[in-house]
Amino acid sequence: MIARLALGFCWCMLALVLIFLFAPILIVVAVSFTESPIFAFPPTGFSLRWYGAIRNADGLIAAAWLSAQIALMATATSLVLGTLAAIAVVRRMVPAGEAVAAFMASPVMIPGLVLGIAMLQAARAFGLTDAYSTLLMAHVVVTMPFVMRTVLASLSLFNFDMVDAARTLGCSYPMALWRVLVPGILPGFMSGALFAFIASFDNYPVSIFLVNVRTKTLPIQLLNQVEISPDPTVAAVATLLILATVAALIACDRLVGLRRMASI
């Protein structure tokens, strides 16, 4: 009897937690289809007008495009540099490898504001005034910990004899990495890349110090939008982002399986 009560209690808690996590998302999705120009729940009527309004909203498309570019390039750069660094650490090619790994994973533990101010100062000191390249560099720093963590975990399970085997079979070292190591740690790559992309794409605190009037990332532009015209356009954008995230998860599942990604 007590066991059944306890079980029931657990189910209730689970339901509450799920509601707590998902209700805001569902509210945003629902609001995006409203007819009224007021951001309010429950929505009234049904229309796609706020999706059309995204095109006319000031700079939203441009900001989304910039964020996608920065996130893609920062993730790709982190993957290449992070993987090479992780190989050096795991294979003990450098002294104090553990310290190097900890250092490269540290930005995730530093408050974004601190990182943003530091980046701004550093860019000034080096005379770097171009917002685009400064943003890109900062986002490489922001995404690196996610890549390092997952790639290090995958590499520690990877059998490096396979790389040597590929070399004895006629592959140069870079070729052997590409043909054997990359497929071998693909799940780690995928989950690292996914987290890194998301971390860059929705980064606010670091980016806020580095953007200028013409170069704004999506999170910053969205907040502007809320301040200027608090209508359900932002809800429509958010819904599209949720859709994109779900699509990315499904794609990853098809490619390597979420179970394998989650196990890294």
Next chain:
Amino acid sequence: MSLSAGLAEAVSEARVDPDYLRIEKVSKRFGSTTVLSDLDLAVGRGEFVSLLGPSGCGKTTLLRIVAGMLAPERGQVAVGGRNLTRVQTHRRNIGVVFQNYALFPHLTVAENIAFGLRAQRLPAALIGERVKEALAMVRLEDFADRRILALSGGQQQRVAVARATVVKPALLLLDEPFSSLDRKLRETMQIELRHLLRDLDITSIFVTHDQDEALVMSDRIAVMNAGRIEHLDTPARVYARPNSLFVMEFVGQSTRLGGTAAGGEHGSMAIDTGQGRLRAPGSFMAGSAVVLGIRPEAIELGEGPGDAFNTVRARLRDIVFFGARTMLYFEPANPADRILVDLARLPGGLAPGATVTLRWPVAETLVFPAP
């Protein structure tokens, strides 16, 4: 082709080109530990040579240097007259069968075998043909499209051998390829691999810490200790005439008696041991500490005829039955010593506790300086 005919052939070919693989004065250190010191080794074409030694003796390091995965501090490696010391691994054309096989789990059996051929950019039709031949050679035709993880240990090993040999390497290196197989399978695979490599006529270096494996498979054995080759010879001679106490102890079992040289003449000398005065061939300074070694099957029960034999009396402690053979353990007078006798057939009425007379030919007594 019978095994002995094959042996004769391999030996004659090795004579044609006895320096096919030439390792000269190779040294390697990791930090302050010297792993290999001025090591020389020459292997003939078509020969199968084992590097046998305890872990940490440098055998795997030597293998990795030959494959180009490690660079030696000094010395050089040449195969077929081509100096490979500065050549990168992927241009050496040296096949390796790894201890854990290092098969690629994201590829099928056939794709694993085709890997080296693809890296050489051979035409697809030729690759297909060669892979098919290789699969037939290791009897895995029906497994071409299987995943690696769906294979048993023995099958994985055959894939590893096929993958390493299908590219027709100038030299094949095998790094303890049997260590993860169970004993019965290991014995079958040893013979099978030996025949396969002989048919393919591939010069092979085989790293192992298992002396039985080395004795069964090799044309010659290089027994390694602390970064040097202590003894390089045929399995029969390494076993019967080990040239150091280490080699005697590492390869096979033996009776071991510590003693002191008590003088002698004409290449024969007397040694005082815990079992009394014994004789052995060789010459040592009188008074120097020595160790006598006798292989267990050289010893027989009973008094010897004439004076060509050493004779001792000892109390039987234990009888261990191995099927084809029986091992008798005796109590030596000196507890640091060891006396064991290997008999094909146990005489009736022999039981632990009995005191027995043992004899062995003086000529089969090995003498080494005491460590």
